[in-house]
Amino acid sequence: MKEALLAPWPWYISGAMIAGIMVLLLFFGKSFGMSSNFRTICSACGAGKKVKFFDFDWKSQMWNILFLIGTVIGGFITHLFLTNGEPVVIAESTISDLAALGIAAPTGMQPEELFGMASLTDPFNIALLAFGGLLIGFGTRYAGGCTSGHAISGLSNLQLPSLIAVIGFFIGGLTMTFIGLPLILK
Amino acid sequence: MKSLRFILAGIIFGIVMTKSEAISWYRIQEMFRFQSFHMYGIIGTAVVLGVIAVALIKKYRLRDFQGNPIVIAPKEKGIARYLIGGTIFGLGWALTGACPGPMFVNLGYGFISMGIVIIFATLGTYLYGVVKDKLPH
Numbered sequence A: 001m002k003e004a005l006l007a008p009w010p011w012y013i014s015g016a017m018i019a020g021i022m023v024l025l026l027f028f029g030k031s032f033g034m035s036s037n038f039r040t041i042c043s044a045c046g047a048g049k050k051v052k053f054f055d056f057d058w059k060s061q062m063w064n065i066l067f068l069i070g071t072v073i074g075g076f077i078t079h080l081f082l083t084n085g086e087p088v089v090i091a092e093s094t095i096s097d098l099a100a101l102g103i104a105a106p107t108g109m110q111p112e113e114l115f116g117m118a119s120l121t122d123p124f125n126i127a128l129l130a131f132g133g134l135l136i137g138f139g140t141r142y143a144g145g146c147t148s149g150h151a152i153s154g155l156s157n158l159q160l161p162s163l164i165a166v167i168g169f170f171i172g173g174l175t176m177t178f179i180g181l182p183l184i185l186k
Numbered sequence B: 001m002k003s004l005r006f007i008l009a010g011i012i013f014g015i016v017m018t019k020s021e022a023i024s025w026y027r028i029q030e031m032f033r034f035q036s037f038h039m040y041g042i043i044g045t046a047v048v049l050g051v052i053a054v055a056l057i058k059k060y061r062l063r064d065f066q067g068n069p070i071v072i073a074p075k076e077k078g079i080a081r082y083l084i085g086g087t088i089f090g091l092g093w094a095l096t097g098a099c100p101g102p103m104f105v106n107l108g109y110g111f112i113s114m115g116i117v118i119i120f121a122t123l124g125t126y127l128y129g130v131v132k133d134k135l136p137h
Helices: A002-006 A011-027 A036-044 A058-081 A092-099 A117-121 A123-143 A147-156 A160-185 B004-019 B025-032 B038-059 B080-096 B100-109 B114-134
Strands: none
Touching: A011 A147, A011 B004, A011 B038, A036 A058, A036 A123, A036 B114, A058 B004, A058 B100, A092 B025, A117 A123, A123 A160, A123 B080, A123 B100, A123 B114, A147 A160, A147 B038, A147 B080, A147 B100, A160 B025, A160 B080, B004 B100, B025 B038, B025 B080, B100 B114
């Protein structure tokens, strides 16, 4: 039992639990969506005084900020108590594709090249992470949601806009994977 | 104490995302290269079960724990904002390997550098708020 808990969990367990959390939030009278928290943070920092988009009752979204704080704690708990520390097992084909981009085979959860402590002193890498963050923050608000709001909540409600957004996620994701990353990482 | 349930739900979500490795850049690369079923399995299972659950909620007009009807506000119609905005997000998702939820989970897991992604994602949202009215929606 303990071993199964410490090893990576299979996709069907994870998928079922994500659906469970989405449904739980519906019964709490809320809807599952992570990216709107960035708008709440902007508003809480006073952006509403200058930009109309952030002039709303951000305190009504406190529940989502609490959920967000929970996710940070969840990551921390897993790191402390629920992992065997073994590298992520990914497909051999992915390992060789990534090697061609200068990213070594996994030694843990994330590539050290991008997220290790040493990468924090590399200006190019910091710029890369910052650029990625900008795209995510801008794109999710423009599209009105991210993976949780559109791909999970939206598709569960059979909403056409969410399907269009998910198609967009993949147009962007495939473009970055096959055109952007080879240019950026080489 | 009412707020505790949201923190608890978040903790469970954080643990699930970490234990299924959905917070890993490697897993997102594997997904966009169509070299593993793992991420599709996670999202697919969540969506199939989600569709069933939402259909049941609608069919039986279920109410939430406070007794209010559960209503899921439909997204406004349109194509441009979803396609363009979605594409911009997708570019960032494949670059950093993190969507907004996993960013914070990663931070908790100990990847301090994810803080850079979080700060600039907040800035990106601010930027959207500034130029919003000039964009096609």
